[in-house]
Amino acid sequence: MKFTHVAIAATLAVGALTAQAADPTASLDKSFAEYTGSGPIGNNNLNINTFYWMFESSGTYAGKAVNSWFLIWDPTSARVKGSVSFDAPILFVHDDQAELVATSSFGKAGVTYDYRNSLVGLEAGDKVGTSFAGSTLTLNWNASNPGDHVRVMTAVPEPQTYALMAAGLGIVGWFARRRRAD
Known part of the structure; x- marks a missing residue:
């Protein structure tokens, strides 16, 4: 789960940079x-x-x-x-x-x-x-x-972070669902 947290944080950090003027x-x-x-x-x-x-x-x-x-x-x-x-x-x-x-x-x-x-x-x-x-x-x-x-x-x-955030949340949801199935 630590990898997921790191991946989400990195995605949001990179996305926040692209949203600046x-x-x-x-x-x-x-x-x-x-x-x-x-x-x-x-x-x-x-x-x-x-x-x-x-x-x-x-x-x-x-x-x-x-x-x-x-x-x-x-x-x-x-x-x-x-x-x-x-x-x-x-x-x-x-x-x-x-x-x-x-x-x-x-x-x-x-x-x-x-x-x-x-x-x-x-x-x-x-x-x-x-x-x-x-x-x-x-x-x-x-x-x-x-x-x-x-x-x-x-x-x-239009911030590109919305797409990145949606993708990140989708991945987190996928991991959570997969974990419950196991």
Whole structure:
């Protein structure tokens, strides 16, 4: 029976790893990196020619289970063009001050956000250069103060652990039944 316990624990551990949201990938004309600082972000505070992303949190928005991602383009002055892809379909893109403030509860713990500037989010020209289809956000942004910032909400991927857990429970049931028959 010890082997069964070990097999179930290993199956659940491996399954739990696959259920996590994967890091986004990008095809951009600038460098793309995870933001690991503590901020403040949102009001011309970085001034670095790197396009940043960070996973904020998971929750429910408009009745849907979502993962929240924050994208930051806050250079001294530059354009970025390309696309960012996620592991699940994009459901919402929040790209102006009112939307960012309204969804601030999804913010990453330990990171300070600064939404005071009325231009935080995307300027009108950058909104025109932004679209999404499926799990890919396409963008053509020309950052000016305070930079460009969007909150992207993706569907929570259907965990593969359900299938693994069902298989594990089936095996446990089979062993238990077999043991009773003996």
